[in-house]
Amino acid sequence: MLVENGRQGVTTNSVAERAGVSIGSVYQYFPDKQAIFATLQERHLNQVMPLVQHTFERLADPAVDVVDALLGLMRAMSDLHTDLPAHLRVISDEQQAHASPDEIERFTDAATPILAARFGCTQDRARATAWLASMSMAHVGRALVHHPPAVDREDLLAAIACMLRGLLAKLAAST
Amino acid sequence: MLVENGRQGVTTNSVAERAGVSIGSVYQYFPDKQAIFATLQERHLNQVMPLVQHTFERLADPAVDVVDALLGLMRAMSDLHTDLPAHLRVISDEQQAHASPDEIERFTDAATPILAARFGCTQDRARATAWLASMSMAHVGRALVHHPPAVDREDLLAAIACMLRGLLAKLAAST
Amino acid sequence: MLVENGRQGVTTNSVAERAGVSIGSVYQYFPDKQAIFATLQERHLNQVMPLVQHTFERLADPAVDVVDALLGLMRAMSDLHTDLPAHLRVISDEQQAHASPDEIERFTDAATPILAARFGCTQDRARATAWLASMSMAHVGRALVHHPPAVDREDLLAAIACMLRGLLAKLAAST
Amino acid sequence: MLVENGRQGVTTNSVAERAGVSIGSVYQYFPDKQAIFATLQERHLNQVMPLVQHTFERLADPAVDVVDALLGLMRAMSDLHTDLPAHLRVISDEQQAHASPDEIERFTDAATPILAARFGCTQDRARATAWLASMSMAHVGRALVHHPPAVDREDLLAAIACMLRGLLAKLAAST
DNA sequence: GATGAATGAGTTTTCATTCAT
DNA sequence: TATGAATGAAAACTCATTCAT
Known part of the structure; x- marks a missing residue:
């Protein structure tokens, strides 16, 4: 519907x-209409949030490569597409479309100190990169679940890796 | 409102x-309620589409650097933020949330042959990159208009440039 | 319209x-919407009422045959059809559709004493015939103006004459 | 109301x-306002149409007198008046005011061949009579249901019988 | 006079929510 | 506990009428 x-x-x-x-x-x-949607949404979040959680834990671990961590998340999101019932895809799509600005802010806030620590720079310096990474990964991830493009998956993941490496290169250089 | x-x-x-x-x-x-919103939306599209149009023209021109062209678009979108009345930001935000999957598909379709020509590869090869660039630029651009992050603008644009350069490096390498 | x-x-x-x-x-x-229609209606009534008036005068005159008088009215109404602009046809049709019960009552009231006098019977006895004649002539007349049937006019008038003669025969017999 | x-x-x-x-x-x-009226109308039609149907069947039967058949219909319509709730009377009255031209055309079309067969004349010849009978019976019948005149019922039915006999006499004569 | 944009009371219609069965 | 008819506040929309230009 x-x-x-x-x-x-x-x-x-x-x-x-x-x-x-x-x-x-x-x-x-x-209790009311909004609760119906909220429940559907929550059901979906219960699938996605553990993945995101786990990714942030890996990001915080210096032994794990940043790009590897994020790529793992993208791969997991992509897997989700096949599993997810169609109605759940839509409901979460709707919800996310509205929630995203705040959500991305939260991701940015969480990612900024991690990147600053990893690349030995001020949080101020890391923030633009953190926002851009959050932004890209959030929407690419969402698209992988809801409207995956008609391209080879491994090809796409490789492209994402390159994109992220380019982004992080900037932080590395600015050290 | x-x-x-x-x-x-x-x-x-x-x-x-x-x-x-x-x-x-x-x-x-x-004629009806929906038409009120449609008009607002159209008004906004009339501002954004020429920018996108112009960007695609520059992308098609071998004399113009790909990253420069896209960066120009991002800069223009960012400028739009200050100009845009708040209500237009909201309406177009809502509308775009729904339109985007198709829209991004269209951008991808347009960008794929251009990238293939520029980097001397098959369209098949270029498509993942084109989609990723469309995806990123569409959402980053939209965010710049509607919910710009609290970071230094030039810093952000520089990060975007790095990200794009990383992404395109993959295509260049695959040649 | x-x-x-x-x-x-x-x-x-x-x-x-x-x-x-x-x-x-x-x-x-x-002055208002209703007046627009009322004027159209009045314009039409100004054409029809003199005919009706004249018919009642002839009915009251013992020298004139009842059937001839009514047939004359029908003929005049039929003539009106060709003259009457289409919009007037409709407006008066509408108006008459609602007004008719009262109108027919008035016609019946006027015709009853005339028939009673002519056929030398009580008004009570004449009333059913008067009502039936009013009813038939009003609607047949109206139809001749607004929706004339696809039959030969003289044929139709002859049939009307027979019908009326049958109706009046009853009164004549009851004397 | x-x-x-x-x-x-x-x-x-x-x-x-x-x-x-x-x-x-x-x-x-x-579903909407118009449907409310349509339902009332239909309810009424469900009462009247079987009567009309039955009358046409009797008309087609050579063993039944034409005048008897039509008189039976008028009697039934008259009976309907007492049964019919006032609101149904109004709604069907309004509706009929509009529908009648077409309806009478249909009745005429159905009655013409029957009369032609009965009186051994061409349909062309029978049509004027058929139209006049349809016209009269439709409006008299409608009036009997909705606005019955203040006259003795049997008296009125007798007058209708005479009127019809006069009308049919013409067809009989033209043979 | 002529105009037609503006008015707003009054309708039709929708849909989240309740509650008697 | 399940049901779904009933509710009615609130929304969308219409159109006769006015009045400043």
């Missing part, structure tokens, strides 16, 4: 009908 | 009230 | 536009 | 209020 009309075109009654239950039953489980 | 409540929170009556006209007048100029 | 949508589908603005004048000008000549 | 103000004066909200339900409930059963 979301795929067809977007969030606006979805009514609680249509949700119930499509789900094969009565509208009353839907309200037995969800 | 869009800024405050998002599209859902905007009613035709509130539009009229805020505009200081009666609801009847609004409907004199717009 | 009336032909296309009926009265409901006609807005004052569309009236003005179709008339090639501004809505303001329309209101210069008519 | 229809009786009081006519179709225009009936709003969906007033319908709901009068019906003692909420406006939402009305829209649960009817």
Whole structure:
């Protein structure tokens, strides 16, 4: 339903009908409409957030290559595409489209000190790079889950690696 | 209003009230609610599309550096931020959130042959790079207009340049 | 316009536009919407009422045959069809559709004493015949003006004459 | 409500209020306002059409007298008046005011061959009579349901019989 | 006079939510 | 617990009418 009309075109009654239950039953489980979407969203986040969490842990570990860590995340996101039911793809897509500015800010905040430490520069200096990396990885990752491009996956991952290496080269140089 | 409540929170009556006209007048100029938003959106597209157009023309010109062309676009988008009224930022933001998958596909389609020609490789080879560049530039550009990060602009543009150079290095190498 | 949508589908603005004048000008000549239709209607009534009037006068005259008088009216109504502009046809059609019950009552009231006098019976006895004659002539007359059937006119008039003669025969017999 | 103000004066909200339900409930059963009226109309047609149907069947049967068949219809229509709720009377009255030209054409088309067969004349010859009979019976019948005149019913039916006999006499004569 | 943009009361219609069964 | 008819606040939209230009 979301795929067809977007969030606006979805009514609680249509949700119930499509789900094969009565509208009353839907309200037995969800306090209001927004909660229905929130739950779908949460279900998806429970799949994605552990991956992101794990990636940040690897980033914080000096023994792990930054690009390797991020590439691992992209690979995992790409895997998610096949697993994810279609309706979950859309709901999270919708939600993310709105949530993203804040989300990216959070990622940037988390990544900045890590990069600063790794490359021995001020957080101020690292922030532009952190934002750009967050921005790129968030949207590329999201696209890999929701609308993967019609290109060879390994080719794409290699390109991402090059892009990230170019980005990080700047920090390395500025040391 | 869009800024405050998002599209859902905007009613035709509130539009009229805020505009200081009666609801009847609004409907004199717009056939329905959706048309109001469509017009705002179009107004914004009329600002952005010429920039994109011009960028593609420069990309097609071998005398112009690819990174320079894209950097010029990013700079222009960034300039747009200050000019753009807040409500236009919101409406186009909402609209783009939905349009983007197709839009990026179109950009990718346009960029692929250009990159292939420039780097003397097959379109197949160039496509992953084209998609990644489209993806990154579309979202970074959109963010620059709508939610610019709190970092030094020149610093950010320099980082973008490095990122792109890293990405293109892959194509250059594969020749 | 009336032909296309009926009265409901006609807005004052569309009236003005179709008339090639501004809505303001329309209101210069008519106090309100209903007056626009009333005027059209009146224009038509000014054509029909004299005919009806004249017919009633002939009916009251013992020297004139009842059937001849009514047949004369039908013939005149039929003539009106060709003269009447299409829009007038519709407007009066609309108006009559609603007005008719009262109108027919009035015709019946006027015809009853005339028939009673002519056939020497009580008004009570004449009333059913008067109503039936009014009913038939009103609707047949209206149809002749607005939606004439695809049959030979003289044939039709002859049939009307027979019908009326049958009807009046009843009164004559009951004497 | 229809009786009081006519179709225009009936709003969906007033319908709901009068019906003692909420406006939402009305829209649960009817897709839009027009459908409310259409349903009332249809309900009435379901009462009248079988009568008409049956009458045409009797007309086609040579064993049944033409006048008897039509008189039977008029009697049935007259009976309908008492049964019919006032609002149905109004709605169907309004609707019929518009539908009638076509409807009468249909009746005429159906009656013409029947009369031609019965009286052994060409359809061309029968058509004027068929139209006149359709016209008269349609409007008299409608009046009997919606606005019956203040006269003795049997008296009126007798007058109708005479009128029809006069009308048919013409066809009989022309043979 | 003529104009037609502006008005806004009054409609139609939607849809999240409730609650008696 | 499940149901789905009922609710009604709130939204979208219409159109007769006015009035400054």
